[in-house]
Amino acid sequence: MATAGLRLSVNLGMNVKLTISEPTMPLASHESRTASLTLAPGGEVRHDWTIEAIEALFALPFIDLLFHAQQVHRAHFDPNAVQVSTLLSIKTGACPEDCKYCPQSGHYNTGLGKEKLLEVEKVVEQAQAARDAGASRFCMGAAWKSPRERDLDVVLEMVRQVKALGLETCMTLGMVDGDQANRLAEAGLDYYNHNLDTSPEYYGEIITTRTYADRLETLGNVRQAGMKVCAGGILGMGEAPRDRAALLQQLARLEPHPESVPINMLVKVPGTPLEDVDDLDPIEFIRAIAVARILMPESHVRLSAGREQMDESTQALAFLAGANSIFYGDQLLTTSNPQVEQDRALFAKLGLHPEVVEKSARVCADDARQQADLETALEVRAARQAEAALAARAGKLAYDATLDAPRV
Numbered sequence: 001m002a003t004a005g006l007r008l009s010v011n012l013g014m015n016v017k018l019t020i021s022e023p024t025m026p027l028a029s030h031e032s033r034t035a036s037l038t039l040a041p042g043g044e045v046r047h048d049w050t051i052e053a054i055e056a057l058f059a060l061p062f063i064d065l066l067f068h069a070q071q072v073h074r075a076h077f078d079p080n081a082v083q084v085s086t087l088l089s090i091k092t093g094a095c096p097e098d099c100k101y102c103p104q105s106g107h108y109n110t111g112l113g114k115e116k117l118l119e120v121e122k123v124v125e126q127a128q129a130a131r132d133a134g135a136s137r138f139c140m141g142a143a144w145k146s147p148r149e150r151d152l153d154v155v156l157e158m159v160r161q162v163k164a165l166g167l168e169t170c171m172t173l174g175m176v177d178g179d180q181a182n183r184l185a186e187a188g189l190d191y192y193n194h195n196l197d198t199s200p201e202y203y204g205e206i207i208t209t210r211t212y213a214d215r216l217e218t219l220g221n222v223r224q225a226g227m228k229v230c231a232g233g234i235l236g237m238g239e240a241p242r243d244r245a246a247l248l249q250q251l252a253r254l255e256p257h258p259e260s261v262p263i264n265m266l267v268k269v270p271g272t273p274l275e276d277v278d279d280l281d282p283i284e285f286i287r288a289i290a291v292a293r294i295l296m297p298e299s300h301v302r303l304s305a306g307r308e309q310m311d312e313s314t315q316a317l318a319f320l321a322g323a324n325s326i327f328y329g330d331q332l333l334t335t336s337n338p339q340v341e342q343d344r345a346l347f348a349k350l351g352l353h354p355e356v357v358e359k360s361a362r363v364c365a366d367d368a369r370q371q372a373d374l375e376t377a378l379e380v381r382a383a384r385q386a387e388a389a390l391a392a393r394a395g396k397l398a399y400d401a402t403l404d405a406p407r408v
């Protein structure tokens with residue numbers, strides 16, 4: 001029972017003022033708090049969110065939280081448009097890393113065999129099919145600690161050929177150094193995905209073979225090379241609520257924010273150490289999406305792995321909370337995703353439409369620029385030709401005048 005008790009008023013800086021009235025009884029759930037929040041309606045692109053401020057957002061009544069997230073979302077995006085990416089595992093299994101959630105880690109027996117890097121033609125075939133089915137971005141994933149030199153050449157060719165289909169390209173190949181990132185960028189890779197996965201504090205419980213700092217370094221290399229950053233995490237790995245807040249804080253600290261923020265719900269795969277972890281309450285998952293939307297107003301927040309295990313209402317709530325990107329296609333990397341027909345029906349039911357490719361806009365802009373350049377070049381050429389013709393005529397006349405001078 002909530003009684004009048006401590007009234008906490010925190011100025012969170014900039015335009016955010018949060019007032020929380022605490023009951024004297026210990027807080028059992030979000031419902032026992034009342035909060036009033038003043039947020040800039042369009043949100044703010046900030047990198048200095050404190051953990052307390054983020055936890056306070058999480059603690060808002062659900063309806064208030066979703067309202068704020070919607071306001072921020074609508075200030076930056078068409079609320080009914082969803083970016084659509086398709087995933088392909090280009091090299092599956094036997095990964096040397098020990099990520100406890102991952103069916104592809106060679107440390108656990110999940111029944112996955114070791115596969116070789118796919119051939120470029122196979123990848124292009126799949127990319128074409130994804131494009132024909134309506135995807136605008138093709139994401140290729142490899143179960144590597146980091147790419148080996150000889151594999152990188154093949155991967156660069158995949159980027160070039162997939163891009164030539166008019167698709168945006170994304171890759172997730174593990175850690176990359178500065179040189180590898182530059183080469184991927186030069187080949188035309190649009191996005192590089194590398195997730196922080198969880199909070200710095202919980203990280204050691206999940207992965208021991210690469211550090212949080214390693215991950216941040218890779219993200220720095222990707223940014224430095226001029227590619228767009230795709231970085232997010234996984235929820236439902238037994239982490240505490242504070243870990244979810246700390247993960248989002250880490251992501252929001254990246255400057256600039258990642259353009260794409262995948263929020264995965266753990267897919268529990270038999271054989272992995274997390275196969276029996278307790279389910280995360282879907283409402284807590286939706287809260288995290290909403291907080292991600294508020295913290296990173298201009299980023300695409302992807303409702304990533306785990307959709308197959310979610311009902312339609314949870315997915316609809318995620319879109320309402322500000323998720324505006326999905327993986328589309330029957331398969332994620334090694335686990336399944338909702339069937340394409342099912343997603344089409346969901347989009348129709350919710351009145352959602354696939355986002356017009358950002359890259360198309362860029363391509364259009366490039367096309368327009370190219371066209372303008374071409375026209376200018378043609379005009380210049382025409383003018384030069386006219387000049388040359390005049391000069392030639394004059395020359396000819398002069399020539400003629402000399403040559404055909406009246407004979408005396």
Ligand code: SAM
Binds near residue numbers: 305
């Ligand atoms: N090996 C590369 C790496 O880790 O950077 C790329 C592939 S890895 C599979 C890409 C991401 O998929 C991981 O960082 C993790 O966030 C996500 N992921 C892997 N297994 C998952 C699972 N069972 N449930 C949810 N997300 C998962």
Ligand code: DTB
Binds near residue numbers: 087104172233262264
């Ligand atoms: C991301 O954040 N999620 C995707 C993508 N980036 C590469 C991967 C999800 C993998 C889910 C488990 C699987 O299918 O193997």
Ligand code: SF4
Binds near residue numbers: 095096106144174
């Ligand atoms: Fe390997 Fe990536 Fe899976 Fe970790 S998440 S085990 S690095 S494939």
